[in-house]
Every structure is written in structure tokens, then in C-alpha cells.
Amino acid sequence: MTQQTFKSAKRRYHRVFWPLMAVYTVIVLAGSYTLNQLDPEPQWLQALLAIGCAVPVIGTLLVMLRYAMETDEYSRLIQLKGFAWGGVVTVSVIFVIGFLQLFHVIDNFEIFWLGPFFFIAYGVSTLILNGGKQC
Amino acid sequence: MKNIIRALRSDRGWSQAKLADQLGVSRQSVNAIETGKYDPSLPLAFAIARLFEKSIEEIFDDETEAQAAAE
Numbered sequence: 001m002t003q004q005t006f007k008s009a010k011r012r013y014h015r016v017f018w019p020l021m022a023v024y025t026v027i028v029l030a031g032s033y034t035l036n037q038l039d040p041e042p043q044w045l046q047a048l049l050a051i052g053c054a055v056p057v058i059g060t061l062l063v064m065l066r067y068a069m070e071t072d073e074y075s076r077l078i079q080l081k082g083f084a085w086g087g088v089v090t091v092s093v094i095f096v097i098g099f100l101q102l103f104h105v106i107d108n109f110e111i112f113w114l115g116p117f118f119f120i121a122y123g124v125s126t127l128i129l130n131g132g133k134q135c
Numbered sequence: 136m137k138n139i140i141r142a143l144r145s146d147r148g149w150s151q152a153k154l155a156d157q158l159g160v161s162r163q164s165v166n167a168i169e170t171g172k173y174d175p176s177l178p179l180a181f182a183i184a185r186l187f188e189k190s191i192e193e194i195f196d197d198e199t200e201a202q203a204a205a206e
Contacts, residue, residue, distance in 0.1 A: 005160065006155070006159055006160050006164070007156075072160035072164050073164070073175070073176050073179060074161065074167050074168070074175075075160075075161050075164060131163075
């Protein structure tokens with residue numbers, strides 16, 4: 001009934017995760033190079049590359065969620081708690097930065113960095129919850 | 136919840152990884168169950184019981200229920 005649940009889920013996760021990361025790297029590098037070659041940079045191409053970079057990241061989030069749903073019950077608990085803590089910490093940071101901006105303490109903040117911040121918060125939470133081991 | 140999985144596993148000379156493989160879960164899951172950090176779901180508890188050819192009650196010790204009954 002539970003045979004190979006964990007291993008097959010892990011295999012399915014890696015089978016999609018690494019190609020997505022490869023696509024992401026290629027789009028970021030090729031996109032930056034292409035834009036640097038063009039003067040002026042066409043706005044439609046900038047928009048296309050920006051969305052193109054975001055798509056594999058969104059795909060990665062969905063693959064992480066799929067892994068959490070397909071893996072064994074203990075790993076699922078750890079993954080979902082990691083998502084929850086990562087989300088709580090990231091939203092907390094968003095509120096702090098948001099209020100600092102509203103009260104004119106800080107000016108512009110690159111909202112992009114909240115994405116990587118979530119992944120770090122999720123990763124650290126998962127490691128802590130799993131006693132320092134990858135799940 | 137206390138359990139005797141570690142003892143049953145040792146009797147058979149299995150590693151945590153081997154038991155995890157047979158149950159289709161991660162080694163961390165087996166470790167968490169053995170140390171009482173995590174209580175398995177009913178289907179997993181049944182799978183463990185079937186594997187060791189014992190009843191769930193023989194493997195898992197519900198201390199809370201035992202204490203309540205004693206009081």
C-alpha cells in the first residue's frame with residue numbers, strides 16, 4: 001500500500017526539478033546577454049524574458065508542492081510545515097518592509113528578493129524541523 | 136507514543152533504511168517513529184504491524200490511555 005511512496009515521489013520530483021532549473025539558468029543567462037546586445041532594449045522582449053524567467057520558478061513551486069503531496073506522511077508533514085513557516089516568515093517581512101515604506105523610513109525595495117527569501121526561509125525551516133537533515 | 140519498533144527491527148538485523156524501504160517511507164520517518172517524535176497514521180501503523188506479524192497494540196503503547204485507565 002505504501003510501497004515505494006517516498007522513493008517514487010523523490011524520483012518524480014528530481015525528474016522535473018533539475019530540468020526546470022536548467023531552463024531557468026538558460027533563460028536568465030541568454031536573456032541578459034541578448035538584452036545587453038540590443039540598444040535600445042525592446043520593451044516587449046524585456047517583458048517576455050521577465051515572464052520567461054518567472055515561469056520555471058513557478059513550476060518549481062508547483063513541483064515542490066506535488067512532492068509534498070506524494071511523499072510519505074512524515075516527510076509531507078515536514079514539507080508542509082516548512083512551507084507554512086517559510087510563508088509566515090516571508091509575509092511577516094513583507095509587512096515590516098511595507099510599513100517601513102508607508103512611513104517613509106525606507107524608499108524603494110526590490111520586491112524580487114522576497115522570492116529567494118521565501119525559498120531560504122522554507123529551506124531553513126525544513127532543516128530545523130527535520131533535525132538538520134534533508135527530507 | 137512509545138513503541139518497540141527499534142527492538143523488532145534489531146531482532147531481524149534490519150537497518151532503519153531497510154525498514155524504510157519495506158514500508159515505502161524515508162529513513163527519517165522510521166527514525167522519527169522509533170524515537171516517538173512522530174506517531175504514524177493508522178494505515179502506516181497497520182503496515183508496520185503486518186510487516187512484523189504483530190498487532191498494533193503489541194507494537195505501540197498508548198501511555199495516555201494506560202494512565203487514564205489506571206486512574
